[in-house]
Amino acid sequence: DAKTTQPNSMESNEEEPVHLPCNHSTISGTDYIHWYRQLPSQGPEYVIHGLTSNVNNRMASLAIAEDRKSSTLILHRATLRDAAVYYCILRDVSGGTSYGKLTFGQGTILTVHP
Amino acid sequence: DAMVIQNPRYQVTQFGKPVTLSCSQTLNHNVMYWYQQKSSQAPKLLFHYYDKDFNNEADTPDNFQSRRPNTSFCFLDIRSPGLGDAAMYLCATSREVKGVTQYFGPGTRLLVL
Numbered sequence: 001d002a003k004t005t006q007p008n009s010m011e012s013n014e015e016e017p018v019h020l021p022c023n024h025s026t027i028s029g030t031d032y033i034h035w036y037r038q039l040p041s042q043g044p045e046y047v048i049h050g051l052t053s054n055v056n057n058r059m060a061s062l063a064i065a066e067d068r069k070s071s072t073l074i075l076h077r078a079t080l081r082d083a084a085v086y087y088c089i090l091r092d093v094s095g096g097t098s099y100g101k102l103t104f105g106q107g108t109i110l111t112v113h114p
Numbered sequence: 115d116a117m118v119i120q121n122p123r124y125q126v127t128q129f130g131k132p133v134t135l136s137c138s139q140t141l142n143h144n145v146m147y148w149y150q151q152k153s154s155q156a157p158k159l160l161f162h163y164y165d166k167d168f169n170n171e172a173d174t175p176d177n178f179q180s181r182r183p184n185t186s187f188c189f190l191d192i193r194s195p196g197l198g199d200a201a202m203y204l205c206a207t208s209r210e211v212k213g214v215t216q217y218f219g220p221g222t223r224l225l226v227l
Contacts, residue, residue: 036216043118043204043218044157087156093212102216104156 004088009109012078020073020108022088027068030094034102035062035073037084044087044104047073083112117141118219120205126225127195135190135222137205145211146188148180149204151221157204163188164211192224200226 005023012018024033035047048055048062050071055062061074075082087107119138127133137146145164149157161170163182177199179191192199202223206216 038157041220043206043221044216045218046215049214101159101162104158106156 004090004105006086006088006105006108008106009111011111011113012075013113014080015077018075018078018082018110018112020075020086020088020110021070022072023070024088024090025069027090028092031090031092033062033064033068033071034089034091035060036087036089036102036104037082038087038107039081039084047086049091078110078112080112080114083110085109118205118207118217120203120219120222122222123220124223124225126227127192128227129197130194133192133195133224135192135203135205135224137188137190137219138186139205139207139217140186141207141209141217142185143207143209143217144185145208146182147206147208147216148178148188148190149206151202151204153201160190162211195224195226197226200224 032049032051034049036044037047038044048057048060050062050064052064054064063072063074085107087104089102089104117140121136145162147162148160150160151157159171160174160178161180177193181189190203202221204221205219208216
């Protein structure tokens with residue numbers, strides 16, 4: 001499975017934007033970029049995903065580099081509730097043994113200060 | 115309107131005593147997954163069911179088994195828990211194997227004494 005690299009931790013202040021980077025230099029053409037987050041004492045939850053184009057939803061935006069070797073999850077206005085571990089995951093949906101499974105890396109611990 | 119339910123939230127068992135963890139879903143999804151998450155680590159996939167078809171990950175120990183009696187329920191059986199099996203166990207579902215989103219339950223934290 002293609003690997004991702006994320007900073008171990010990041011900090012932000014409430015109401016400010018947060019940019020969470022992810023490097024995936026070995027990404028293949030059939031890998032989608034997925035982001036999940038895990039709040040304390042909860043299971044992971046889906047945030048956003050994309051293939052080539054930038055994506056927006058009610059939770060966040062995903063900016064994907066033109067060469068797809070990196071991406072950035074953008075939280076436009078961080079709240080205390082956004083404090084979580086954020087996982088950037090490559091998901092191959094082309095078939096074969098990987099069948100689209102999620103392989104979690106270590107993720108980025110986001111701390112939000114009031 | 116809970117979608118993926120795991121009971122109990124906390125489970126204590128004794129070393130070597132079989133234990134079963136439960137997961138149910140109200141989403142009518144075809145796929146159910148079990149993940150193990152040890153302290154300060156990322157979730158690791160153990161196995162998944164696509165409908166009644168069981169798919170084991172290559173590195174999942176034989177000590178871990180699973181049953182899916184119907185669409186809604188899936189069980190994780192640990193035949194002889196060791197101290198190293200203490201972890202959070204997460205159940206997840208998706209509509210299809212290649213479904214975009216996996217929906218996770220809150221997890222069951224297992225303590226082995």
